[in-house]
Amino acid sequence: MTLTGVNTKPGMKKPDRVSVLMSETYEVTLEELKHLVSERALSGETVLLNMGPQHPSTHGVLRLLLELDGEVIVNCVPDIGFLHTGIEKNMEAKTYEKAAVMTDRLDYLNTIGNVLAYSLAIERLAELDVPPRAQAIRVILVELQRIASHLVWLGTHALDLAAMSVFLYCFREREAILDILEMCSGQRMMTTFFRPGGLWRDVPADFELAVRRFLRSFPARIDMYHALLTKNPIFMDRTRNIGRINAEDAIRWGLTGPSLRGSGPSNDIRKTQPYSGYEQYDFEVPTGTNGDVYDRYLVRMEELRQSLRIIQQALDMLPVGPVRSNNRKYVPPPRAELGTSMEAVIHHFKLWTEGFELPKGAIYSPVESPRGELGVYLESDGGPFPQRVHWRTPSFVHLQALPVLSKGHLVADLVGIIGSVDIVLGDADR
């Protein structure tokens, strides 16, 4: 074993890069995909069409193999993995605190939610307490991030359905949220602001003012989005009764979050298994009835308002106090203590050179991301490196329901359906 925990046995065969580069490109034959398409595709009666991975409405690098009968989708075969970056493998070779940086690269629209899921898994395994102020700030930032993520979803979803101006308005409001994140962490997107045991540091003095300014201005903006889209006849024609799925099938296909709630079930992990003090806040979980693209749209629009409610309450009762746990086995001491306390120097040195060791055990810790259930399976062998980190990402699971949602619809409706399940390919491919 080397220091990084990766076994490098002598004589083990390493992939030879040069020969990989020089070899011919491997192409998948129709023979290998035959079982995924209907008989009619083989006789040439239906057409096989490639969509993506560079198609703008696939929200990243999603490739779809479509079997078309005229303009109607007979079969749809999603092909993912173009954004695979081996984050799970890489995390196994890093200490727990260093691995937190990689969480931002998973779902790049919900960076703060990812690091929250990861920190919570560690805190639950280590039974580490988080101070109330840190929990409240976590909730505020995660809900702001949820709004930002929904704004990107709304903008791109509307853009796919040819409503250009909504996109511009949404990105304007998102900018205000990114400014708040930058004010706290110094970064607009890749923040890593939460750490196991609390926050990286306390929020700046004008944080509250900035959030309150956003809270004041945003409700009117939501009204504006509703005015632009909700009763717009073109938008309604293109979204109602498109991509329908009933509640039972949605659960079987693993849908969670707004994509599931559009079909009726009111399952929300913030309510069913509260974390970070969500049980203190009064908010509703909006649900739809038809389970079509339009209902999923309405659910997310209402979630914007509910997130505002949560932020308002969290901000009103924001406690004062520390923002990091004072358990020195996991959390480094404040900078000021290093000049006066030998113990603090030792802890600081140990934590930044070796990292902390988690007790042996495995845990599955789910949180509600803007897209649905974001679960972290974390397993520790008692050492400073994770034995296994697995991300149960909503986009990965939701994408496989795409064939069910899109069967029998027109190609033009497919872009609306992709938008309505709100996928992020960084989240799906990891």
Add this chain to the structure above:
Amino acid sequence: MSEDHLNKAIHTLKERFGLREAEIQKYPPALLVPAEQVIAVCQTLNDEFGFNFLSDLTASDYYPEQEPRFHAVYNLYSHEHNTRICLRVPLNGDSPTLPTVEVIYYNANWHERELYDMFGFDITGHSDLRRILMPADWEGHPLRKDYPLGYEEPQFTFNYDDIDRRKHKARYEEA
């Protein structure tokens, strides 16, 4: 309510299938299930106890141990009772084989493809067993512990010449 329900489910499974609890799992409570009983256990949990949602399916590699080398980890959730349960399936290193549960939980399809891709598990009865994240012609299974991470070895004075020679060979002689 949900606590009672979970205990009842665990109790029934232990009696009916002779299962043991997995101590390594802190949350949710886990049972050790042999691979040949996975389908029956999932079916029971689904039909009798309302665990209608496969929330996650993954695995962990305990290399260099061989028996068992892997644990496949099923995380199930019941929407009705709001409770979670975990099944851990020990698999040996020589030919890890799992039966598919995609008939019960449709979304197991891609999770099982990921296990095949990343750990090299053979999923019997799977409808579409292809690689999912790695390219179709990829060799090896990246999440196995004996698969190298692929970073460069740091060059120090004691191994400088050794690494230099290897790099030169890979770059000019083998190409």
